[in-house]
Amino acid sequence: MVRLVSQIIFSLATILLATKLSLCHGKTTLNLDHGITFPIFPLRLKSGLGGHYIPETSCSSWRLGVEAHNIIDWKTIPQECEDYVGNYLLGKQYREDSKAVTEEAYKYAKSLNLVGDGKDIWVFDIDETSLSNLPYYAHHGFGVEPYNATAFNEWVDLGIAPPLPESLKLYKKLLGLGIKVVFITGRPESQRDITLNNLKIASYNTFETLIVKNTTEYNGKTAVTYKSSERKKFEENGYRIVGNIGDQWSDILGTNTGNRTFKLPDPMYYIS
Numbered sequence: 001m002v003r004l005v006s007q008i009i010f011s012l013a014t015i016l017l018a019t020k021l022s023l024c025h026g027k028t029t030l031n032l033d034h035g036i037t038f039p040i041f042p043l044r045l046k047s048g049l050g051g052h053y054i055p056e057t058s059c060s061s062w063r064l065g066v067e068a069h070n071i072i073d074w075k076t077i078p079q080e081c082e083d084y085v086g087n088y089l090l091g092k093q094y095r096e097d098s099k100a101v102t103e104e105a106y107k108y109a110k111s112l113n114l115v116g117d118g119k120d121i122w123v124f125d126i127d128e129t130s131l132s133n134l135p136y137y138a139h140h141g142f143g144v145e146p147y148n149a150t151a152f153n154e155w156v157d158l159g160i161a162p163p164l165p166e167s168l169k170l171y172k173k174l175l176g177l178g179i180k181v182v183f184i185t186g187r188p189e190s191q192r193d194i195t196l197n198n199l200k201i202a203s204y205n206t207f208e209t210l211i212v213k214n215t216t217e218y219n220g221k222t223a224v225t226y227k228s229s230e231r232k233k234f235e236e237n238g239y240r241i242v243g244n245i246g247d248q249w250s251d252i253l254g255t256n257t258g259n260r261t262f263k264l265p266d267p268m269y270y271i272s
């Protein structure tokens, strides 16, 4: 008798479970108690009638791969991701993602026990970190077009790049904590004056120095080598790099990177 009751309970439980987990149109779905059906996408079979894999580019996966530095040395964004990258940059997600980075940076900066001898510095990159070239890239496919040095330099030479708002906020807060700011950019000596002017227009008024790339000394060298070498000079002169922020991995990799590094989003281009 007890065994019969157990069998009935087991059968009822099986039927109940079967109604909650159902397979429809190739997607496994889960019926939760509140009546909402969730498709379980990772379990979906990505194959056509012939059982062949259907190729597709997931632009959000591509962007994640880029930001995590799993995808490297890329020249242009995938053609099919132009709209996706454009929407990301012009919509609010880019700003939100930037804010998540800079808020974390400030949280870290506040936690520091600074010596107060004026030797604590924070390294800022310029392009897509302090100043935004989005007005230029919005007219050049958001990175889908191959890099055009002539056209890009014409834009830089206008000296009207706006500040990235979240970076500017971080910059001001760091100054408030008594941290000095140093700009290190891959821009060449010939763009020093226009960059200084642009920084001023964009409200970056107080900083220790602006380091531009000596194209003779660093001819053919990567940004990682150049920026590491320049950061090393600061440390050799007794400065402590408490933080370092950039949009490229080459801003924050290499040597003398600083106590903590912060990577801002940039799905438009890659600099090694």
Ligand SMILES: [Mg+2]
Pocket: 125, 126, 127, 128, 129, 246, 247, 248
């Ligand atoms: Mg940059």
